[in-house]
Amino acid sequence: MTSVRVQAWGIIAGVLANDDPANAAIRRRLCEHLSDYPLEPERALFLHLQETRERPDLPDGAHGTGQEAASGTEPGAAVEHPGSLQRNMRISELLHNRMMLTAFQPIVDLRLGTVVGVEALSRFVTDDGASPDVWFAEATSLGRGADLEFSAVGSALRTAEQLPGHTFLSINISPSSCLDSRLAGLLAAGEIPLDRIVLELTESVRDDAYPDVVSALAPLRAQGLRIAVDDLNPDLGAMSRMVQLGPDFIKLGRNIISGIDSDVRQQQLAAGMVDFAARMGCSLVAEGVENSAELAALAACGITTGQGYFLGRPTVQPQDWASWSKQDAGKTP
Template sequence: MARDPLFFSAHYGSEPPAEPLPGSHYGDDDSGIRRQASEIIRAVLADQAPGEARARDQLREHVAAHPGQPEKALAQHLMALRSASRIEAVLNGRMLLTAFQPIFDLSTGAVIGVEAFTRFVSDGPDAAGWFAEAAEERLGSELEFAALECALTAAQSLPAHLYVALKLSPDTCLDPLLPEVLQASALAPDRMVLQLTDPLTAEQAAALVPALLPLRRRGVRLAVDHVGSYFDSIRHTRLLGPDIIKLDRNLIAGIDTDTLRHAFGEAMTVLAEEIGAALIAEGIETRDELGAVTGLGMTAGQGYFLGRPSTRPQDWAGWNLPAGEFQALIKHDGAARS
């Protein structure tokens, strides 16, 4: 369940009673979840704040649609509230933009994909700060979905051969709303890459395998980030069997001179080959770093040396140029961008 009863008690200022909703019957197996859902619903409906009248009416409709099943009524209600919040943020606030950074095939110089980055049209913290604040206010999921929908919409203006890496937290990848959002997009499933950006717990790693299987069967690919940045990351990577492994800037910075980073990069190349995953070097910022990663056998990369993130469709259109023209661009202009 997406919300905890303490949240509703604090928000609506009432203690949930213990009695079940009319029509709810508790058995040994389902009594806990149904009783909790029933208590939360009663707490919400007991509040008489004028500003919450619409939410109460919507909840009554969901309860009527699922007689005797308060857990389903509550889940539907929470999904509706989340959807309304996302629509309001995107349509009314208009504070989100998507920047795409090109991902290059390092053997040919062709752009093969992009990574989506969220930009905020407002004064305040950077993107990471906005997402951290949203999480503190229990709005992290809503903001992630708003950013995802913004990226999926913007991706329609990209050259048709490019895949799109969509950065998502493990919790969002486990959210039952995710398949619905992806299916509603005009972007083909085989152009979608779900990029896990946060370290995983053991429980999340185990849950993600079955949760993402239907999407992966439809052609959606999985990428993992932060490999090697925490103790169990290699084990989790093997369990997930991703299509793509991404090595972030912390591992690529100085890989041309740092023997430990170089050795780790070599180990990751072997791991990627073992599990059949593509390996992408992120954050390439110098010609020497580019030389080091290609020397290790990494065949794809991104970074300021190769191309900066851009919110401009005219820049995106340039990523459809023939590979030879990109190789010339990298050769002559790379030093100026480093």
């Protein structure tokens, strides 16, 4: 079973397994923190990451980027695209050390106040404090976006083994990664059955890519996999593409939800989306519900499923996940 503590040990093991002599001081300091907190590896790892931001224990000259070693050139020699090399090394280190945790945010049935599913959100255990969006954007700019996405998918699938069995698992993925042959194998290798997994498309699918995406996902959907469209922009083109894709879930973002309690036009739009979803045979999920007024307005529009800070914040704590039972979880405030 995967937990925050087990994930912390996995990250620590990756750091300690790096036998590069240049990193000896880092390994030594990490071991010292583990000696101080032998029963709290996550605390030891956090202190280690704080320290390595400045890396005070490294000898003079050890603060370099490692570009010379990576490029095979002598120190001081010209290196082509040093910024890209350094950024690639950052992504490689992140993937190699599996410095990633999975947080789950509950998705709630607004009629019953119960948790029916979760959205998996990546949290990176890195010393620079960069947000997940920054890491994914950087990986994509280097042509390694799919590598990082699949690492996140794998983390979500492993961690989701601790979720209550009645919840579905929604995993963010880009349309381009849906075309990658690694996806099917990764989903099949996990312990979570396909009929509990929802792939949440994080970007608009280009018109010319729709047939390929639909075709690539068809065998998985035949085995029970479901599809969600994230932050739908309800213009005519997007709506017509939804008919072609036939998603199982449509998620309405803050552009529709924010202030819906005081904006009649937004209420009309939400009510229209309820009718559209019903005709499509799919479920509608309101994202970003932040207060009771928005929740009441959504209920009045006929929206029955939602997520957001008012309903439950993302959490990496297994005890929180365990509380999301059918009987007791997700009681709406």
